[in-house]
Amino acid sequence: MRIEISPDQPALDTELRIRLTGFPPGETVRLRASQPGWASEANFVVDADGTVDLARDAPVAGSYEGVDPMGPVWSMRPADDAVGDPPELTLSASGVATTVVRHRIPAGLVRTEVTDGDLYGVLYHPEAAANLTTAVLLCGAEGGIHEDDAALFAAHGYAALALAVYGAPNRPPTMKDIPVEYFARALEHLSGLPVVNPGKVAFVGGSKGGEAALVAGATWPGIAGVVSIVGSGVMTQGIDQSIFTGSFLDIVTTPVPNWTQGGKPLPFVPNVVTPEVEKAIADGEPVRLRDVFEPGLSLDILAAATIPVERISGPVLLLSTEDDGGYGPAFHQVAADRLAAHGRPHEHVVYAGAGHLIAAPPYTPTTVSIGPGPGVRFRHGGTPAATAAARADAHRRVLAFLASL
Structure with a gap:
């Protein structure tokens, strides 16, 4: 046997x-x-x-x-x-x-730490490679970088930069007043590397990183395509304190801009804490971030805070989940509707029954859908089977997207 x-x-x-x-x-x-x-x-x-x-x-x-x-x-x-x-x-x-x-960092890759001015990240690419399609990977509200994810993409024949936005060396400690010019500096750095094809750089992000990827693509024409996974087509509120030490209510009730351009804050949809959310917190029940995000979609600021995704130079892939405990598919639908109205190439996929945690590498356990937050527990949503299937399909779609550039 x-x-x-x-x-x-x-x-x-x-x-x-x-x-x-x-x-x-x-x-x-x-x-x-x-x-x-x-x-x-x-x-x-x-x-x-x-x-x-x-x-x-x-x-x-x-x-x-x-x-x-x-x-x-x-x-x-x-x-x-x-x-x-x-x-x-x-x-x-x-x-x-x-x-x-099962290797998180496969063999045959070159790892380079990027510390150029205020840039911080880790670049992976196959050995003896040049002129590669490149993915810039952006983390969500947890900050830092997911360099192991970059290694997995690189093992498929791409260059992949895990780029820190905040919460890393050279970067701000919180997700507040982040200049969108930072993404242009990342593009400039990559364009000077022989391993990178400067005309084929895509931004890929999950959750808050998905919003960041759409903001970057809509601002800088050098970005060849954007993938937003369980992200947002609307600029949402920033974070003015550490998500690991701050109070959840303090974080979500402090409206600060996430992004700036030319030194000026960009408009954003603020969080709305409803009595139902306050009761869940008081009762020690898990909280869906979606419940503080979605009420903002009915505010007058929505039009100004909507990302002008029609300016993105290349195709856009939006991956949403039906039972997302984070943004929810309505935030991507705003972007999908805008792209469709302008005749821009895009695809919006909504995975039935899946939860927020589909940006992780596939083929890992999906049986835990409630996780720790700042003084609360977050309900990420989704059944294990649906979330597992969505993770695997999302990964395949992102790889196919990069191959199509």
Whole structure:
């Protein structure tokens, strides 16, 4: 009896081929997937040829339903000692086990830290490469950079810059009064690198980073395309204090501009704290950020705060989720309507049943939809299965978008 996993040196975003071979035909076997602090279990009936193939067979019981090659991975649930996304994945059944290391930073990449003036980021690209399509990856309200995500994109043959907007060296400590000129300086820096094709630089962001990507693209014509994942076509309120130490109510009730241009603040839709949100906070219930964002769409400032996305030079990909606990699809629909009215190339995809957390790399657990916030818990929304499917499809779409530039 064997458990086969291929390929044997996968990246974190690689769909695995998982097969059980040599097992007694007709018997039910329990397949357990685990990584430190996480585990799932699913029962399969062995085929007449002694195999179980996860690309062919659905479990008869367990942590997920239907045929899904990566079902055991995304359906893992955490224990009290869960430690993020460790690279080692172990599969076991009937006393047989095998382990594969899923690499967050694949081999064959060059890593360069970017510290040019007020710029900060980490650039990855394949070795001995030149003139590459380049993705600039922008984080959300958590700040900092996701350099491992840049590495995963680079492993597909692109240059990828994880660019800090705030909360990193050389950058402001909070998301307040960020000059949009910063994005132009990032473009200028990239255009001087032999590895980068300056005519094929796309901005890609998730959540608040999706808003940032649309703002950058609408401001600087050198950007060849924009991807906004669960982001906003409207400029929303900034953050004037650390999201890790400040009070949630203080943060959301302090209307500060996120963006400036020419030293002047750009208009924004402020948050609105309703009595329902205040009650949820007082009762210790999880809070949806969407509930403080969406009321702003009915304010008079909306027209001035809407991002002029029709100025984006290239195509725009908007990825939304139906049960987003963050912005919600209405914020992308504002951009989609504006792009359509001006005949600009775009696509707006809304994933049914999925929640906010689809900007993460695919094939990671999606069973936790409530996470920590500044003195509160956030409800991100979505079912595990729908969010997992949306993550995987969103990743494929972003890669296809980059290939099309």
